[in-house]
Amino acid sequence: MNSELLWVLSLLLIAIVLFTTNKIRMDVVALLVIVAFVLSGTLSLNEATVGFSDPNVLLIAALFVIGEGLVRTGVAYQMGDWLVRVAGSSEVKMLVLLMICVASLGAFMSSTGVVAIFIPVVLSVAARMKTSPSRLMMPLGFAGLISGLMTLVATPPNMVVNSELVREGLPSFQFFSITPIGIAVLVAGVLYMLVVRRWLGSSEGGKQKEVYRRTFRDLIRDYQLAGRARRLAIRKGSPLIGHSLDELHLRSRYGANVVGIERWRRFRRVMVSATGGTELRERDVLLVDMSASEVDLREFCREQMLEPMVLRGEYFSEQSRDVGLAEVSMNPDSELLGKSLREIKFRTRYGLNVVAIRREGSALPGKIVDEPLRLGDVLLVIGDWKLIRILSTKPRNFIVLNLAAEIDTVAPASSQAPHALFSLALMVALMVTNEVPNFIAALIACLLMGKFRCIDMESAYRSIHWPSIILIVGMMPFAAALQKTGGIELIVNGLMDVAGNAGPQVMLVCLFVLCATIGLFISNTATAVLMAPIAIAAAHQMNVSPLPFAMVIGVAASAAFMTPVSSPVNTLILEPGGYKFADFIKIGVPFTIIVMLISVFLIPLLFPF
Secondary structure, eight states, X not given: OOHHHHXXXXXXXXXXXXXXXXXXXXXXXXXHHHHHHHHHTSSOHHHHTGGGGOHHHHHHHHHHHHHHHHHHTTHHHHHHHHHHHHHTTOHHHHHHHHHHHHHHHTTSSOHHHHHHHHHHHHHHHHHHHTOOTHHHHHHHHHHHHHGGGSSTTSSHHHHHHHHHHHHTTOOOOOTTTTHHHHHHHHHHHHHHHHHHGGGSOOTTOGGGGSSOOOOHHHHHHHTTOTTTEEEEEEOTTOTTTTOBHHHHTHHHHHOOEEEEEEEEETTEEEEEOOOTTOBXXXXXXXEEEOTTOOXXXXXXXXXXXXXXXXXXXTHHHHTTTTOEEEEEEEOTTOTTTTOOHHHHTHHHHHSOEEEEEEETTEEOOSOOTTSOOOTTOEEEEEEOHHHHHHHTTOTTTEEEEEEOGGGGGOOTTGGGHHHHHHHHHHHHHHHXXXXXXXXXXXXXXXXXXXXXXXXXXXXXXXXXXXXXXXXHHHHTHHHHHHHHTTHHHHHHHHHHHHHTTSOHHHHHHHHHHHHXXXXXXXXXXXXXXXXXXXXXXXXXXXTSOHHHHHHHHHHHHHOOOSSTTSOHXXXXXXXXXXXXXXXXXXXXXXXHHHHHHHHHHHHHHHSOO
C-alpha cells in the first residue's frame, strides 16, 4: 500500500467519523475534503471540483425546483389528500401505500426524481396525520432505491451491467428480468419498515412541535365562531345576481355578513374573497355570518332565492388553501382607533372581512360592524392569503399577530396545476424514452414551469437545498482519488485471492459485499462500471454462467441504504427527515443484509449457474 492510498483512506476515515459524530455540518465536512485533496496534491483542482459540473448534481438541483413547482400549484398536496383518503388515520396503510406508489413510479423514471416529488407530499401527510416526518421519510427513500430493481431501465447500474454483457457477446437481460427480485425486496422492505419505524421517530410528531401555531380549528374555537356561519347557494332568478355586495347592503338590511364566496372554476369550486366590489353570480355559494341577524333565515332565503347547504365541521380547514385566517391588532398610532368597521369601510378598503373581535380576552357578542375599535382589540380577519400579507405591510394602522398554521399548505399558483402536471409528464416521458439526458429533461420541465408561472425565479432558487448539493459535490472526489491511487484495484485483487476458488454461491456473497462496500463511497453507477467486468471475469474463471454474477452487481449497486452519501436519494431525505448519519447505519445495514440474502437465494433460481 503506497503512501498516497494510505492518505486517501485516512481522509475517508476522518470524514466518516465526522459524519457519524455530527459535530460539524456534513456539507462543511464535504468542502473540507475538497480542500484537503487539492492542498495535498492528491487531486488537481479540476479533479476535486468536478462535481460542480456533474449532470447528476445539476439534475438534483432541477428536481428540487420541480418539487417546489408541484407544491406551489397544489399538486403535491392533492396527492397527499389522496393518500390520506385511502389510508385514513392508519400510519400502517400510509407507509405501505407510499412505498408501493414510489417503487412503482420509480420503475419508469429516475428514483431521485420520484423521491424529490414525494418529499413535500410526505411532509404534508405527516403534518395532517400529526406524526413525525422521520417515520415516513426513510420508507420513502428506501422505496426510491428499491424502485431501481423493478425494471432494466429503472436505474443506470442495471443498464451498465447489461451493456457489459452485450460488449462481451453474452445474452442480455430482458426489460423485466430483474422485476421478480425487485418485488421480493419491496415486500421485504415494507415489512421491515413496519417493524423498525418505532426507531425512526415519535408518532406524536417529535421535534416538529417545537413551535405551536394555532390552526383554523383553534381560532374558530377561541373566537366562538362555531355554529354562526351558513352556506347559502344562489338559485336561478335570485335578485342578488349581477349586483356587488356594496350595492346589496346585506349587512345593514339583514345583518348578513358575507365572508366568503364559493365559485365554480375549471370544474371545481374554489373560495374567492368577498370584497365590497365582488359581483354575485348564479350558482355562487355564499358563506354568511348570521350571528348579528334578527331576520328569520328561512324568510331571508325565500326572499333572496337562496338554498341552504350543508356546512360540515371541517369546512374551514378544507378551504384553507383558498382563504386564510389571521389575528390582527391595532397600532397605538393608528388613525382608525375609535372608528367602527363600517365607518372605515374595512371590507371595501382592504378586501378582507372581520368575523370576530376579541377584547380583554373574550370575543365580543352580537353585531361587531358598528363597534368602535379600541387599542388592544384583536381582530380575526378572513380572506385571500395575499391580501392578508398585504395588510401586514401597513404597520401604520395594523399589526398582524398570527397567521393560521394552514398557511404552510397554501398553493399560490393553484390555477396552474394542469400545466405543472403537463411539465412533469413531459419530463417523465423524456426520461423513460431516453430521448434526451435526464438533466435536460428536468431542465425542460423547469423552464416550462417558469413559462406557465407555476414557479417564479425567487422561489426556484430558494427551493434548492444547497447543503445537500454541496455534500454530494464534496464526496464525489473520493471516487477519483481511490481510482488514482490504486485503492479499488487492490480491493478487487484481494477478492479474487479469497473467493476465486470457492463455490459460485460464495462468490455471489463476496461480490455483493464488495459492491455494497464500494458503493458507500462512490456512486452506484461508478460501482457498477468497476464491478461488472470483475463479476463476468470471475464467472468465466469459475466456468459458470455470467448472468447471475452480473445480476448480483446490479442489485448490490442499488442497495445503497447504509449512509446518507451512498445515494442522492438518501441525501434528499436527510434534512426533511431530521436524520443523522448514524440513523442510516442503524436502519440501512440490517436491510442491506436482508437484500443480500434475498439476492443470493433468488438469483440462482432465476439465472442458473
